[in-house]
Amino acid sequence: MKIRILLCDDATFIRDLIKRTVRRFLPQCEVFEASDGRKAQSILNRQPIDLILSDWEMPGMSGEELLQWVRGEEKFAKVPFIMITSLGGKEHIMRAVQAGVSDYLGKPFTPEELMHKVRKALVKSGKLEKISAGSTSAKGGPFSSLEVFSGKADPVVGGSAAALTGSGKTDDKPKLKGTGLIRWGDVELRCMIKSISIDEVLMVSKRAPRHPGVFEQVELTLSSGNSATKTINGLQAYVHSTSAVEKRPDSDFVNVLVRFSGPDEEQRKLLSEFIVDMP
Template sequence: MSKVSVLVVDDASFIRDLIKNCLRNYFPGIRIEDAVNGRKAQTLLTRESFDLVLCDWEMPEMSGLELLSWCREQDQLKTLPFIMVTSRGDKENVIQAIQAGVSDFVSKPFTNEQLLSKVKKAFTKAGLLDSVMASAPTRMNSAFGNDSLNALTGGKAQVVTPAPAAPAPRPAPVPAPALTSRGQGQLRLPSGTQVCVIKALSLKEALLVVRRGEVLPQVLDSAVLDLEQGESAEVARLNGYLHAIVAYEPKPDSAWLQLTFRFVDQDADKMNYLSRLIAHGTAQKHFVPGA
């Protein structure tokens, strides 16, 4: 029996690697190909057969929406499961993709659980889940949990629920640090969304400050930085990952964290937009331009 095949399309190699590693860890028997944009994916789809496409929206040469529309015009690809992996979650964009024939959405940034849930749903609808799961090990440390305790105890481990602890007193509000801030944005992480202060911005990365929460961000977490600029409230959705995390204050219980957010998009339109943001911010002292 031929392997179940998946095509991953994204102009950012970091995102492609995240998706491929996640799928290979959970579905080790599948075959995965990738493409850097819609045009390359179009070429692959004309000469090879795939069971699922996971595709970014904003890419150079041919966008994900254009690739989706082309697929639905091809007799052999009209019913191909097509999942859009995108930071575009606005209502009008969702409606546009649904009208074009999208099968499902995965919002950036995503956790392994969110991605796998959508992929399993697509495989189930296509009648492929049993086939792809048959090649997986009977026991594995999947993204849905760690079964090491069950493996050691033969599946007989009992879960002990501790008595609820008394609620801790609510700490007093922590004042914001004295920042030489140059703008604000919204950082979307797998653990949630946080307002951030932008200390510096360049074409490669942004230096951000966020309030420390109950769940700490992790180095190499994928994320989306939303920046709003201009009277028309134009929003740039910049995909990337956390390259470094340090305490903003010189103490272990610092209430603020400084994050280095590296961009991964190769989309020329996004880079042009980012250049305009930097130039506009420099003129109005809204951002500090980076190197």
């Protein structure tokens, strides 16, 4: 059965990222694209749609206005609508809930977070059979779920030495996705990638004599972990936070969260391709 998804976002690279991700995990889907709410309306009026993925901030007609229109039309009222936006404040989420949003995903997001939301919406609407546990089940960040109103924030998945060595039997160890090299001054720190989005990358490294400090300006080299390795060089970034992986003073591993310093359009395109192609 063909699943028809309408993707509405004014940023071309975001549409490309989402489109490639959805097609990778749901090859039976057909994706229709719109750069604003007006064009989305036109598609909806001439084409049956099973799921709407929309940005909030767009020229002409915003995602919020599109959502209000969709819920006001009887023939579209029950179509699942997922709002994907960097507007993660409680006020915006509340407005989306009041307008009838089905789910809410905050930017930045990973392919796993996106597909968790997409599959959940399609299963609930009866367009997709329930998937087995463990298939693209990432929960997402602090504003990726409507559960923020209940105070039940999605848990942050921790890790351990087993995450790097492959030992141990823990079920929640993160799946490492590639390698990273952090450079600052004359120092280099080799890391493993735990998660990555258009705006930031979370890596884990072995404890070392020196680690970059918070707000330290660094340069990154990132390599994917699949057989067709892809590498991005010279990414300018800064360290947002560091923390011990394990809750003990002799932890052998350190989490390093690094945020990109305003990547240009070409770098954002490379990052989106890098994210989609990761294992």
